[in-house]
Structures are given as structure tokens and as C-alpha cells.
Amino acid sequence: MKATPILRVLSLLLGLAATGCAKEPDLIVYCSLDQEFAEPLIQRFEKETGLAVHAEFDIEAAKTVGLVARIREESKNPRCDVFWNNEVAHTVALASDGLLESYDSPSAKEIPAGFRDPGGHWTGFAARARILIVNTALADPKTITSMWDLVDPKWAGKAVMAKPLTGTTLTHMAALYSVLGEAKAAEYVTRIEQLSMTGAVSLTNGNASVARLVGDGKMAFGWTDTDDFAVAKERGAPVVAVYPDADGCGTLLLPNAIAILKGAPHLAAAKRFEDWVLRPEIEKELAFSRSAQIPVRDSVPRPDGMLSGRQFKVMAIDYGTLGAELEKRAELLKKLFLQ
Amino acid sequence: MSRPLVLASVALLALAGLAPIVWMLMRLESGDVSGIFDARTLTLLGRTSWIGAGAAGIAFVLGLPFGFLVARTDIPGARTLRHAGLVPMLVPPVLLSMTWSVVFTELRGPTAIILVLGISTFPLVAVFSARAFERIDARREEAALLVGGLRSVLAMELPLVLPAAASAACLAFVLAINDFAVPDYMTSIGSKVNVYADEVFASWQSVHSPGKAVAAALPLLVLTLVVLLPALALRRRGSLATWDGDFRRPGALALGSWRWPLFALAFALVAFAAALPIGRLVWEAGGGARGWNFAGFQAAFARAIEVGRADLQRSLLYASSAALISLVPGLVLGHALQRSRASAWLEPLVLAPLAVPAILFGIGYIALWNHPATTTMYSSGFLVVLLFLGRFACFPIFAGAGATATFDPHLEEAARLAHAGPARRLVSIVRPALQSSLFGGAALVFIFGMRELDAAILVPAANGTAMFRVYNAIHFGRDDFVAALALLIVFFILLPGILWSAFGRERWEVAA
Numbered sequence: 051m052k053a054t055p056i057l058r059v060l061s062l063l064l065g066l067a068a069t070g071c072a073k074e075p076d077l078i079v080y081c082s083l084d085q086e087f088a089e090p091l092i093q094r095f096e097k098e099t100g101l102a103v104h105a106e107f108d109i110e111a112a113k114t115v116g117l118v119a120r121i122r123e124e125s126k127n128p129r130c131d132v133f134w135n136n137e138v139a140h141t142v143a144l145a146s147d148g149l150l151e152s153y154d155s156p157s158a159k160e161i162p163a164g165f166r167d168p169g170g171h172w173t174g175f176a177a178r179a180r181i182l183i184v185n186t187a188l189a190d191p192k193t194i195t196s197m198w199d200l201v202d203p204k205w206a207g208k209a210v211m212a213k214p215l216t217g218t219t220l221t222h223m224a225a226l227y228s229v230l231g232e233a234k235a236a237e238y239v240t241r242i243e244q245l246s247m248t249g250a251v252s253l254t255n256g257n258a259s260v261a262r263l264v265g266d267g268k269m270a271f272g273w274t275d276t277d278d279f280a281v282a283k284e285r286g287a288p289v290v291a292v293y294p295d296a297d298g299c300g301t302l303l304l305p306n307a308i309a310i311l312k313g314a315p316h317l318a319a320a321k322r323f324e325d326w327v328l329r330p331e332i333e334k335e336l337a338f339s340r341s342a343q344i345p346v347r348d349s350v351p352r353p354d355g356m357l358s359g360r361q362f363k364v365m366a367i368d369y370g371t372l373g374a375e376l377e378k379r380a381e382l383l384k385k386l387f388l389q
Numbered sequence: 390m391s392r393p394l395v396l397a398s399v400a401l402l403a404l405a406g407l408a409p410i411v412w413m414l415m416r417l418e419s420g421d422v423s424g425i426f427d428a429r430t431l432t433l434l435g436r437t438s439w440i441g442a443g444a445a446g447i448a449f450v451l452g453l454p455f456g457f458l459v460a461r462t463d464i465p466g467a468r469t470l471r472h473a474g475l476v477p478m479l480v481p482p483v484l485l486s487m488t489w490s491v492v493f494t495e496l497r498g499p500t501a502i503i504l505v506l507g508i509s510t511f512p513l514v515a516v517f518s519a520r521a522f523e524r525i526d527a528r529r530e531e532a533a534l535l536v537g538g539l540r541s542v543l544a545m546e547l548p549l550v551l552p553a554a555a556s557a558a559c560l561a562f563v564l565a566i567n568d569f570a571v572p573d574y575m576t577s578i579g580s581k582v583n584v585y586a587d588e589v590f591a592s593w594q595s596v597h598s599p600g601k602a603v604a605a606a607l608p609l610l611v612l613t614l615v616v617l618l619p620a621l622a623l624r625r626r627g628s629l630a631t632w633d634g635d636f637r638r639p640g641a642l643a644l645g646s647w648r649w650p651l652f653a654l655a656f657a658l659v660a661f662a663a664a665l666p667i668g669r670l671v672w673e674a675g676g677g678a679r680g681w682n683f684a685g686f687q688a689a690f691a692r693a694i695e696v697g698r699a700d701l702q703r704s705l706l707y708a709s710s711a712a713l714i715s716l717v718p719g720l721v722l723g724h725a726l727q728r729s730r731a732s733a734w735l736e737p738l739v740l741a742p743l744a745v746p747a748i749l750f751g752i753g754y755i756a757l758w759n760h761p762a763t764t765t766m767y768s769s770g771f772l773v774v775l776l777f778l779g780r781f782a783c784f785p786i787f788a789g790a791g792a793t794a795t796f797d798p799h800l801e802e803a804a805r806l807a808h809a810g811p812a813r814r815l816v817s818i819v820r821p822a823l824q825s826s827l828f829g830g831a832a833l834v835f836i837f838g839m840r841e842l843d844a845a846i847l848v849p850a851a852n853g854t855a856m857f858r859v860y861n862a863i864h865f866g867r868d869d870f871v872a873a874l875a876l877l878i879v880f881f882i883l884l885p886g887i888l889w890s891a892f893g894r895e896r897w898e899v900a901a
Binding site: 084085086106107108109116119120123124126127129210213215216246247248249252253254255258259263268269377380384385387388389 | 429432433570573574576577578579580581583587588590591592593597748752755756759760761764767768842846847849852857858860861862863
């Protein structure tokens with residue numbers, strides 16, 4: 051058969067596609083912190099160290115599931131060196147399955163023990179809080195103080211949260227089982243589910259949507275993360291953050307978690323990267339960024355108005371237990387909320 | 390038929406489309422399948438089917454008359470409307486949801502889901518119907534016109550066109566039942582509507598029982614195949630029923646006093662389904678609610694090009710490579726499907742990659758390709774090309790099969806008697822006749838490749854595509870930047886069609 055023009059073009063494109071990503075990087079990072087914030091930091095690390103980093107990101111819609119699924123699938127032939135997760139539960143689950151390397155970074159010395167894995171498999175930093183975002187034009191923030199306000203009939207049709215099947219909302223609901231106990235947590239999630247069937251509580255596809263709906267005045271208040279709240283605030287929405295349950299279970303703090311993969315192909319570079327990211331300067335930078343991550347070290351400067359963990363009641367949670375129970379809780383919530 | 394070429398194409402299809410599915414199915418254990426049908430999942434499946442049927446119904450009701458109007462009548466601007474009518478298929482459905490829910494604030498709930506999915510898939514029915522209407526021989530039509538005017542023409546043509554339109558509606562059903570972003574978004578306020586695709590996605594959290602996650606995908610796979618297989622039968626009927634040996638192309642039908650009212654209807658549909666989302670993106674790119682201005686519009690595009698240039702280049706490279714490569718199996722297997730007795734078992738195999746849920750297909754790619762011996766391949770863009778090819782090759786293959794059905798086998802026989810070998814007959818005799826249909830099928834590979842996210846998100850090199858960048862920016866990126874980047878993607882998806890329409894010798898057609 052003669053080589054037609056199409057076949058010639060084909061071979062050219064194939065060649066291009068095959069060689070496009072052939073350069074071997076010095077470090078591969080999987081990162082679920084938003085690309086907008088993580089990418090400039092990674093580029094700075096490259097500049098300062100001369101190491102070539104190949105970073106891959108998750109998208110909001112995949113809620114970390116994409117990268118975690120890949121890490122698990124790739125575990126027999128690890129490709130990723132460092133997993134920078136923007137929440138902690140999935141990282142803990144990876145650690146308990148033996149997929150993470152132990153490393154005590156010298157940069158993590160000042161990080162409180164509660165945000166570090168005792169075995170050194172992951173280190174937490176730059177946290178988000180699970181808060182209630184309240185539109186001040188529709189509700190008086192003083193009247194919304196507790197997680198139970200979400201299921202109060204007086205707010206029917208005005209309360210919102212993300213569907214608790216993935217992301218930080220799943221982690222949050224799973225945490226409630228630990229702090230409230232089985233019966234109380236089950237009562238809470240069951241009431242949310244029942245109210246969602248009638249539209250009394252709306253369930254969105256993510257926390258960003260919650261912040262947008264409340265910011266736009268379509269909903270009075272709802273559960274979201276502090277980074278999503280910060281975006282709504284920046285857009286000029288009349289919103290305030292309520293750190294709920296000061297007299298009860300407190301507010302859940304979810305730190306970023308950084309970890310080195312077991313069998314990482316570039317172990318030395320991975321340790322260097324972890325050391326670099328865990329420096330107080332990076333935590334400060336993330337605090338002052340649009341994502342407004344809360345430093346877990348008291349010594350790290352933060353913007354005016356950003357609370358520290360000492361200024362609100364932090365939910366007493368053992369991240370190890372939370373990660374270990376995540377799959378069980380996810381299955382339970384799936385059966386409840388997917389009907 | 391050239392046996393080596395057929396075997397090579399089957400091998401390519403097996404590698405790109407079937408191996409990841411088989412790899413995943415091998416994870417199933419006996420206990421995994423037992424729990425997949427209970428009252429809860431059956432409710433989800435029932436609701437999903439109902440939504441799919443509603444969406445397919447809307448796609449059918451809108452697409453069939455639209456296809457007729459733009460392909461066969463003298464309404465003003467038919468050619469432009471025909472191309473503009475493709476836009477809803479090029480824009481990710483969730484972006485359509487965002488647009489319409491902003492413009493029509495009360496639009497939500499199951500009706501809204503069906504409407505959005507129906508409108509986003511109506512171009513499929515329109516394209517298939519248009520093509521089928523164009524296949525009706527002019528002499529038949531002239532006879533019908535003489536007997537009873539336009540009414541008789543429609544009475545004669547509709548039964549011939551219905552199989553093609555119905556098969557496209559089946560495709561619309563399949564796309565609708567596999568979508569979970571639109572139901573999620575359109576019920577963000579008010580009563581929640583869950584669909585079975587949610588179940589498939591959520592099941593991947595069950596990391597310690599991977600077989601269960603695979604099993605959760607099976608009902609959707611079965612439902613998809615149950616609908617697609619009749620669609621293929623309909624396609625065959627449609628293609629064989631309307632094309633004769635010495636075909637004479639029909640001319641444009643004069644609508645008389647109906648010309649302008651029907652133009653208004655077609656225009657209104659395009660305005661609602663295509664111009665509104667694009668207009669909304671243009672508005673957002675220029676500042677949106679903060680106040681539109683041209684300088685802001687330019688700045689958003691400058692930033693989108695600066696940040697997204699490399700991503701756009703990669704998207705174009707991957708999608709166009711997959712589209713070009715797909716011409717080969719399109720020609721070889723399309724021809725084989727129509728001429729050989731193997732079509733009964735080959736057809737479901739060709740369809741399977743499109744029928745499986747995207748997340749299962751993507752994870753299958755990781756499991757299949759992430760090995761020490763294939764590490765370089767696994768990280769390269771080649772794997773993205775292979776994924777697009779595997780998932781969407783069915784389009785050119787079935788386009789090729791449809792076109793082969795219209796091709797007189799005596800010409801191939803004559804070439805055989807003149808001692809032309811099977812490969813030469815295929816390339817020199819059959820290919821020219823199939824070319825426009827194959828390009829139409831390859832265009833679909835390009836379109837779906839450019840907007841693909843769900844499966845590709847799991848393949849390393851797909852991290853650097855334009856669609857990935859848009860979805861990444863939706864969370865924290867500025868609205869104007871996201872809108873400008875989305876517009877660039879739509880423009881590049883449309884570009885081949887625009888070029889083909891402007892400079893191509895033949896019209897850009899998809900064989901139905």
C-alpha cells in the first residue's frame with residue numbers, strides 16, 4: 051500500500067505525541083491544592099533548587115479522588131514522588147495502607163503534634179476550616195451558631211451544603227461520627243438527607259457552589275471551607291464566616307498534608323521538596339494568598355481578620371482514626387444520599 | 390477485504406479500547422456482583438433511564454425538524470444555521486447548565502436536567518437526520534411532489550429518515566445517562582435528584598474492594614449496550630433504505646409562505662441553544678456583572694492565551710492525532726463491518742469503549758499501562774491519543790460502515806477481477822467513496838477528544854490539556870479568564886469545521 055498524505059501526517063503526529071513528554075523530570079508531584087496557588091510555588095522551588103519538577107493537579111470536580119485513585123493504581127510501579135493533598139483524610143488512608151514513606155522533615159519541627167503523623171508518613175500544614183458561610187442580607191449571623199441550625203425547620207429552603215460523598219464535606223461528616231458518636235451523627239446526616247428530598251436543605255456539587263449560592267443571595271447560609279469563603283468575600287458578597295459550635299463539638303480544621311510515596315523514584319528530591327514546602331514562609335504565603343489557608347503554627351504571620359486555632363474551638367479529632375474510617379463512612383453516606 | 394489490515398485494525402482497537410475494559414473486568418470476584426441490584430440502585434437506574442429517555446425525546450423532537458430545515462429546504466442562512474446548530478454539542482453540558490441557570494433563574498429540577506441534556510444532544514439527531522434527508526433520491530422526491538406537494542414528500546421521506554434519527558436519539562440517551570455533572574448542577578437548589586452515574590463515581594471510594602467499584606459500573610454498561618445495539622440496527626436500516634445505486638442528489642425544497650416562520654423557529658433554536666451560551670461566555674469574558682468592557686475582554690483573552698497556550702496546543706495535538714489515526718480503523722473496520730459476517734460480534738466490541746463509564750475506562754488505562762516496561766509510554770502524550778482513539782473510534786468506524794452500505798459492491802468486484810489486491814481495492818476504490826463520511830466520524834473523535842475530561846483526568850499527560858485547565862480554574866480562577874479559555878476551546882473545536890466548510894471541496898458530513 052502506498053503511503054498516502056494522511057499516513058505521512060499520522061506518523062508525524064504520532065512522533066510528536068510520543069516525544070512530547072519524554073523529558074525525565076527530577077521530581078514528580080501530585081498536587082490537589084488548586085493549581086492557581088500551587089503552581090507558582092512549585093515554579094519558585096524549581097528556580098531556587100534548579101530541579102525540574104513535573105506537577106500534576108486534580109480538578110475541583112474530582113475532589114482528590116482522581117489523584118488518590120491514581121496513586122493507588124500506580125502503587126506497584128510508583129511514578130509519583132510527593133503527594134501534596136489539600137486535605138488530610140485520603141492521605142491518612144494511603145498511610146494506613148502502607149503506601150507512604152516515613153520522613154520527619156526538619157522544617158516540620160514547630161508544627162503541632164496533632165497535625166503530624168506519629169510515624170512520620172505525612173505532615174499537615176496550612177489548614178482550612180469547615181465554617182458556615184452566612185449572607186448578612188438574609189440572616190443575622192448571631193442567630194446561626196451551630197451545625198444544627200442547618201436542619202432547623204425555620205431555615206427550610208435557605209440552607210445549603212455540598213453532597214457529602216467526596217471532598218472535605220465527606221471528611222467533615224465522617225469526622226462527626228468520631229466526635230458526636232454514632233447515634234448523634236447518624237441523626238444529623240439522616241435529617242439532612244430527609245430535608246434534601248424536599249428541598250429544605252439544598253445539596254450542591256461542591257463547596258465553591260455553596261459559597262457562590264450564599265454569596266449571590268440564593269441561600270442564607272451553608273457549610274463551606276474557608277478558602278471558598280475567601281473567594282466569595284473577594285467577589286464582594288455580603289458574607290461572614292461563622293466558626294460554629296463553640297459550646298459543642300467545635301470547628302473542623304483540615305490541613306494540607308504532604309507525604310512522600312513509598313518507592314518514590316526520586317527520593318532525595320522528594321525530601322528536599324517537602325522540606326521546602328513545610329517552611330513557615332510557605333505557610334505564610336498561603337495564608338496571604340486568595341485561598342487564605344490558616345497557618346497551623348502560631349508563629350506564622352497571618353492577614354488581619356484570619357483567626358488562629360486559639361481563637362475558636364477546634365474540633366478534637368484524631369486524623370488517623372478519621373482516615374482509617376473514611377471508606378466505611380463513605381459507603382454509609384453513599385447509601386443514604388444516593389437514592 | 391484485506392485480512393492483514395483488518396487484523397491490524399482489530400489489534401489497534403483491542404489495545405486502545407478493549408484491553409483496559411478487560412483488565413478491569415478481571416478484577417471482579419464472585420461476591421462483587423451480588424449486591425449491585427437492590428431497591429436503591431434500581432431506583433437510581435429507573436430515574437436515570439427516565440431522564441435519558443426524556444433527553445433523547447427532546448433531542449429527537451428538536452433535531453429531526455432542524456436537520457430537515459437546514460439540509461433540505463430553502464430557509465435563509467441554512468448553511469450557517471447548520472454549522473451553528475452544532476455548538477451545543479461542542480460545549481461541555483455543565484457549561485450549558487451554568488449559562489441557562491443564570492439566564493433562567495427558576496430553571497431547576499428534573500425538567501431542567503432533561504432540557505439541558507436534550508438540547509446539548511439535539512445536534513446529534515440533527516446531523517444524522519440531515520444526512521439521511523440528503524440521501525433521498527431526487528427522483529423519488531419529484532414523484533412525491535407531483536402527487537401531493539410538500540406534505541406527500543414528508544410522508545414519503547419520514548419513514549426513510551426515522552431510523553437514522555432514532556439511532557441518533559439512542560446515542561443522545563447514552564450520553565445523557567452517563568452524565569452526572571448536569572443533574573448535580575441543576576439540582577443544586579431544591580430537591581436533590583441523583584442518577585446512577587453518581588453511584589459509579591462514588592463507588593471508587595471503596596478502595597479496598599476494587600471489584601465492587603467495577604461491578605457498580607455494570608448496570609450502566611448493560612443499559613448503554615441495550616440501547617446502542619438497537620440503534621445500530623436502526624442505522625443499518627436507515628442507510629440501506631434510502632440510498633440507491635445510481636443516486637441523484639435532491640435539491641432544496643421550496644417552503645413557500647412557511648419559509649420565514651420556519652426560519653424563525655430554526656433561528657430561535659440556534660439562538661437559545663448556541664448563541665446564548667456563547668454570548669454568556671463573551672459577556673463573562675468582558676467582565677460580566679462587574680461591567681462589560683472591550684479592554685477587559687481583550688485582557689481576559691490575552692491571559693487565557695498566555696496561561697493556556699501550551700494546554701491548547703497539547704489538546705489540539707492529542708485530539709487531532711486521535712482523529713487522524715481513527716481514519717484507518719474507520720476505513721478498514723467500517724468496511725469490514727458492512728461486508729463481513731463478523732459484524733454481529735464486532736459491533737458490540739466496537740461500541741464497548743464508549744459504553745463503559747469514563748472513570749472505569751481511565752483507571753483501566755492506568756492498570757494496563759503503568760508497568761516498568763511501559764513507563765515512558767505511560768507518561769507520554771501518546772497514551773492520551775490512544776485513550777481518545779480507543780474511546781471514540783466507534784464514530785468513524787460506524788460512519789465508514791454506513792457509507793460502505795451505500796457503495797456498490799460490484800465496483801469492488803470489478804477491481805478484484807482486474808487483479809487488484811484487497812488492500813489496493815480498499816485504498817483506491819473504496820476509500821474515495823467513504824472519505825467524506827470518514828472525515829465526519831473523525832471530526833467527532835476530534836470534538837469529543839477536545840472536550841474529554843472524565844477518563845483523561847486519570848492519564849498523566851492529559852493533565853496538561855485545555856479542558857483540564859478550564860475545570861481547574863473554575864474553582865478559584867477569575868470568571869473572565871475561565872470564560873475566555875472556554876471560548877478559545879470552542880473556537881478551536883469549531884475551527885476544522887469552519888475551514889472545511891470554507892475550503893473543502895465537499896461538505897462536512899457524518900454518515901448516519
